[in-house]
Structure formats: C-alpha cells, structure tokens
Amino acid sequence: EVQLVQSGAEVKKPGESLKISCKASGYSFSNYWIGWVRQMPGKGLEWMEIIYPDDSHTRSSPSFQGQVTISADKSISTAYLQWSSLKASDTAMYYCARLSGIFGVFDYWGQGTLVIVSS
C-alpha cells in the first residue's frame, strides 16, 4: 500500500528556518517524481516543486523558485521542503504528493503539514 506520511504541524516566527518532511512507503521511491502543493487558508491548490529522487532533478513553479528548497533522501525514502527565512505569508497547509508521470497526476497524497508563521 502506497503511503505518504508527513511531519507534524509547526508554529514558527518570521525569519526562522524550517524543514518539513514526507516519508514514502509501499513503492519504489527513487522512480517517481514527488512534489509539494501549498494551500493557503481558504484558498486553492498551488503547485510548488517536484523532485525525481533517483537523480535529484527538480522542477519549480516560477511563483516559488528561490523561495523554498526541495530535496530528497532516497536512502530513507523521504522528501523535504525547506525555508531559510519564513514569512507570515508562508502560513498554509503543505501537501506532499506522488506524481505519476505516465498519467500526469498526483495519485497519492500525504495528510498535510500545517505551517503557521506568526510573531
């Protein structure tokens, strides 16, 4: 059974750094793109980044390029999303999801990680 289990909710102050995680199981982690999707409170889904764990190739939305860093550790089947300096506008739910390149869809999703940035 494919599962994506994300790290728990975070409350941070502006300017702090943060790294959230997404642990995959039930499939060959290295051979599927995995990505992150943001959902701000009461808003829609926004694609941020995807990474191919086998070779760490990445693709970024222009809206998020340079704002966050995606990475993956294939030895422990875990993807990460990292901020170096959080802003209040980063407050959102963040979902990781597996991308099926054959069909062009996010076919499995994590449960979401809520990030609150507040002074």
Place this chain on the structure above:
Amino acid sequence: DIQMTQSPSTLSASVGDRVTITCRASQNINNWLAWYQQKPGKAPNLLIYKASNLESGVPSRFSGSGSGTEFTLTITSLQPDDFATYYCQHYNSYSVTFGGGTKVDIK
C-alpha cells in the same frame, strides 16, 4: 505558462442534480487533464486522469470529457458525499498547474 481557468467558482445544487464544471486551458493541452475532489481538512483525491479516465474506486456518476482547451467534469446525480471543492490540473514535463477550484455546496 499555461493557465487553467475553472467555472463556475461556486455552484449551488441539490441532491440528485446533474452538475457540470468546466476547465479551460490557455493553450492546447491535448488530454493532459486531471480532476480532484477535496473535502474540508482533507487532502485532494484523484477522480479523473487523462481527461476522461475514471480512477479506480471512484463512483461511476463522475465522468470527464474534453480535449485541447476545454474540459468538463460531470456528476450525473449529485450525492450528499459529493459536496466538496473540485480542481482541474494540467501536467507537462516542466510544470504542474491547478485550476482555481469550484466549490459545490447545498442549494
């Protein structure tokens, strides 16, 4: 960049109604179009892939159609469990784009 535009943004309907949601792409995307359902506090759930293929386990009252730039998601007989927000999504080798969403609520 390809833009995906959904309409309407909100739709009020009753149980048993036939519901249609439209998604338009800013350029030809062939059939690289998916539909998701999201309920409050939950992750999105894949319904349709490649424009018209029903994901395993999804009820047959859901269907997708279209190609090129215009696509539709149809729910033939709306059930209480279907009140949710629906998103279209496009993928190419370089990027992913979601539509803005359509909230289906109770009339």
